[in-house]
Amino acid sequence: MSDSYDVVVIGAGPGGYVAAIRAAQLGFKTLCVEKWLNDEGKTSLGGTCLNVGCIPSKALLDSSHKYHEARDDYALHGITHNDIAIDVKAMVARKDAIVSQLTGGIAGLFKANGVELAEGSAKVLAGKKVEITAHDGSVKVVDATSIIIASGSSPVNIPPAPLFEDIVLDSTGALKIDETPKRLGVIGGGVIGLEMASIWNRLGTEVVVIEAMDDFLAMMDGQVAKEARKLLKKQGLDIRTGALVTGTEVDADKREVTVTYKDAKGVQTEVFDKLIVAVGRRPHTENLLAADAGVKLDERGFIFVNDFCETEMPGIYAIGDVVRGPMLAHKSSEEGIVAVERIAGKKAQMNYDCIPSVIYTHPEIAAVGKTEEQLKAAGDAYKVGVFPFAASGRAMAANETAGFVKILADEETDRVLGAHIIGPSAADLIQQVVIAMEFGSSAEDLGMIVFGHPTLSEAVHEAALAVDGHAIHIA
Numbered sequence: 001m002s003d004s005y006d007v008v009v010i011g012a013g014p015g016g017y018v019a020a021i022r023a024a025q026l027g028f029k030t031l032c033v034e035k036w037l038n039d040e041g042k043t044s045l046g047g048t049c050l051n052v053g054c055i056p057s058k059a060l061l062d063s064s065h066k067y068h069e070a071r072d073d074y075a076l077h078g079i080t081h082n083d084i085a086i087d088v089k090a091m092v093a094r095k096d097a098i099v100s101q102l103t104g105g106i107a108g109l110f111k112a113n114g115v116e117l118a119e120g121s122a123k124v125l126a127g128k129k130v131e132i133t134a135h136d137g138s139v140k141v142v143d144a145t146s147i148i149i150a151s152g153s154s155p156v157n158i159p160p161a162p163l164f165e166d167i168v169l170d171s172t173g174a175l176k177i178d179e180t181p182k183r184l185g186v187i188g189g190g191v192i193g194l195e196m197a198s199i200w201n202r203l204g205t206e207v208v209v210i211e212a213m214d215d216f217l218a219m220m221d222g223q224v225a226k227e228a229r230k231l232l233k234k235q236g237l238d239i240r241t242g243a244l245v246t247g248t249e250v251d252a253d254k255r256e257v258t259v260t261y262k263d264a265k266g267v268q269t270e271v272f273d274k275l276i277v278a279v280g281r282r283p284h285t286e287n288l289l290a291a292d293a294g295v296k297l298d299e300r301g302f303i304f305v306n307d308f309c310e311t312e313m314p315g316i317y318a319i320g321d322v323v324r325g326p327m328l329a330h331k332s333s334e335e336g337i338v339a340v341e342r343i344a345g346k347k348a349q350m351n352y353d354c355i356p357s358v359i360y361t362h363p364e365i366a367a368v369g370k371t372e373e374q375l376k377a378a379g380d381a382y383k384v385g386v387f388p389f390a391a392s393g394r395a396m397a398a399n400e401t402a403g404f405v406k407i408l409a410d411e412e413t414d415r416v417l418g419a420h421i422i423g424p425s426a427a428d429l430i431q432q433v434v435i436a437m438e439f440g441s442s443a444e445d446l447g448m449i450v451f452g453h454p455t456l457s458e459a460v461h462e463a464a465l466a467v468d469g470h471a472i473h474i475a
């Protein structure tokens, strides 16, 4: 390790590793510091996303979906089979193999791009110095011209439900469950809670989701949230809203946990053999900043940054889950690019109105821009176009007719303000509207584009046409 670098990046999650690679591509002498150790005690790059987040959860979601389809849907296509079974340990091993392949891949990208890696914990000191404590306890201080903090977030624990061995788990522990629980409780009906609930529901577990808020998926468009609740209920998920967990009691001998919660009807109890606590994540700032480093936190504990991710200390940037905004991998990565390009004197900026978000249930739920409720609350005049997948030939061919595409456009200018999709491949379809919105597209523009046939994308086209009542395939 040298004594000084142009750019020191703290954290090698999707924010930090992308920033480090771009910094090296732009010719900066770049060091990335990462403290993550995997279960074998080896440094693992990729942060939450690759190790215990986006990728492992999607690996399990995809495996469980395939099992579910084979069990429940193949017969419809004329495919029959005997003795369909799931080997959960093999499913988890596949997930682990994908994680190690991808995390190892980042190490390869660092080498190829000339990013230097320091294994250990970093702390920002005054005068843009970074103290690095290696896992063996040795300490080295390096000078940085610029620093990018990408230290991410960790799961929130709540006092009524402390983690306990393999019975009460956070999202990280939940990814290690290697046999199908009989009865699973999930505290939190948000993105992570619903993804975890879906994995096990598909494998035959009885799943109860306990959500404190009265509204289900309150952050999503109301029409989409209503449809999601209906479809998930049909799949067997027992979703209880307005249910505030007040306590848990683990019986270690029986390997079960009793959860007490309060809802409109009073105090309720439920017994589960596993309980997942998925109530949110908090920014990771412990032992990260010396008091005189000049970097301030906001009132919610996130590192305070301006629109270009620069902290109050010039030359020190912070990106991703540790700063305001949605906790999403692609938001972290893009902020990493913005920060590095700003350091390089470019005018990069981020469009926070065009960040897609997805819940990988089946069907997927995806959104970008404003919801109908937000437009109403702001008093903005808008038009709505909705197209159901039930009217899509491609969706019918795939037996994926649940859900719809909804597009919101400005009443006067016709500019697309938001899109909300629940349905097959919603995660990929939403990206079409994201691109359109980035180019300032009107609903009419989207309606005039030629979409291939037969594709699920045609539902986006038809929803755009529906904004002015011109959809072709709705009676």
Ligand code: FAD
Residues within 6 Å of the ligand: 010, 011, 012, 013, 014, 015, 016, 033, 034, 035, 036, 046, 047, 048, 049, 050, 052, 053, 054, 055, 057, 120, 121, 122, 123, 150, 151, 152, 153, 171, 192, 284, 287, 288, 319, 320, 321, 322, 327, 328, 329, 330, 331, 332, 360
């Ligand atoms: P992180 O990925 O948290 O990385 C931060 C890194 O910094 C870590 O490796 C940490 O070890 C390191 N670090 C922290 N402090 C220090 C220090 N002092 N010194 C050195 N290193 C340090 N997002 C999506 O967009 N799509 C999804 O499908 C999705 N699914 C998810 C599923 C689950 C179960 C979870 C938990 C999260 C999911 N997310 C998803 C969220 C996504 O993982 C995060 O938004 C993303 O990882 C944030 O990236 P980041 O780089 O800001 O932080």
